[in-house]
Amino acid sequence: MAQAAAEAARIAHGVRAEQLDGPTPCADFDTRALVNHWVLYTSHGLEHRARREQLPQELTERDFTADPAWAEGYAKQLDRAVAAWADPQAWEGEIDLGGGAAMPATAIARMLIAELLVHGWDVAAATGRPVEVTDELARVVLELVEEYAEMFRQYDGFADPVPVPAAAPLFEHALAASGRDPRWAPAGG
Numbered sequence: 001m002a003q004a005a006a007e008a009a010r011i012a013h014g015v016r017a018e019q020l021d022g023p024t025p026c027a028d029f030d031t032r033a034l035v036n037h038w039v040l041y042t043s044h045g046l047e048h049r050a051r052r053e054q055l056p057q058e059l060t061e062r063d064f065t066a067d068p069a070w071a072e073g074y075a076k077q078l079d080r081a082v083a084a085w086a087d088p089q090a091w092e093g094e095i096d097l098g099g100g101a102a103m104p105a106t107a108i109a110r111m112l113i114a115e116l117l118v119h120g121w122d123v124a125a126a127t128g129r130p131v132e133v134t135d136e137l138a139r140v141v142l143e144l145v146e147e148y149a150e151m152f153r154q155y156d157g158f159a160d161p162v163p164v165p166a167a168a169p170l171f172e173h174a175l176a177a178s179g180r181d182p183r184w185a186p187a188g189g
Contacts, residue, residue, distance in 0.1 A: 001109065002082050003137050004116040008042060009075035011120045014129045020065055024126040025184045031126045032065050038119040039064045043077035046112050049095050049105075050084035085109060107148075114144035118178050121171075125184050131171065138170035145177045152178070 012035070020032040029037065040059060048055050064070045084090060091109065094102040118141070121131045133141070145158075152158040159179025164172050172182040 001085055001113050001116075003134070004113050004120075004141075005042075005078040005082050007131065007133060007137075008038075008116045008120045009071070009078055011124045011129060011131065012039075012071040012074045015071060015123060015127050017065075017068070019127045022126055023186050025122050025180055029122075031123065032063070034119065034122055034126065035070070036062070036064050038115075038123060039070065039074050039077070042112060042116045042119065043074055043081050046081035046109075046116075047077065047084045049108050049112070050081065050087070050090040052095060054098070110144050111148055114141050114148065114174075117141050117171075118145065118175065118180070121175055121180065126186060128186075133171050135170055138174060142170050142174035142177065145174045149177055 015031070015035065020030070020035065022031045024031055024034045026034055040055070040062075044059050045055060064073070067073060091105050093105055095105050095108045096102050097108075117131065117133060117137075123129075124131045149158050149161075153160070161179060162176040162181045164176040164182060168176075168182070175182045
């Protein structure tokens, strides 16, 4: 989790204000909307889930990118979220997702680890930046994507898998399993 959070923070620091209105691999989001979704769920949501607290409505409505220092704020919030999950009790039991639905805490944490880097790649691709992950972390993300892909597809979080060469890097396999084309780039980019 700490490695994924550190990479997400690095990606965020590379986003320039003039890129926020650009396209992303997620057809329903421009870069601003994607960044806001990413910041909300992978930092605030990550911490709130560990603490078994609901996200305040104020956070769900906030345009994080309106603050010129949003990337620094995201990095600090990621640190708080990782610290919350450092408590072994955060990994125990279930987390209420609202509406009577609950999932094991380990499953929630694992899904959010994948989201840090899958949506991190979306942001990086939209802004012309690479994602830097070790093979070990790429393997973890691939396993997580494969484990939760069908559930995410039910909620339109993932598209159908995209073919990639067998020799492609592990992280590209993870992206492809989530329905992302690892070769996506903004038009003209």
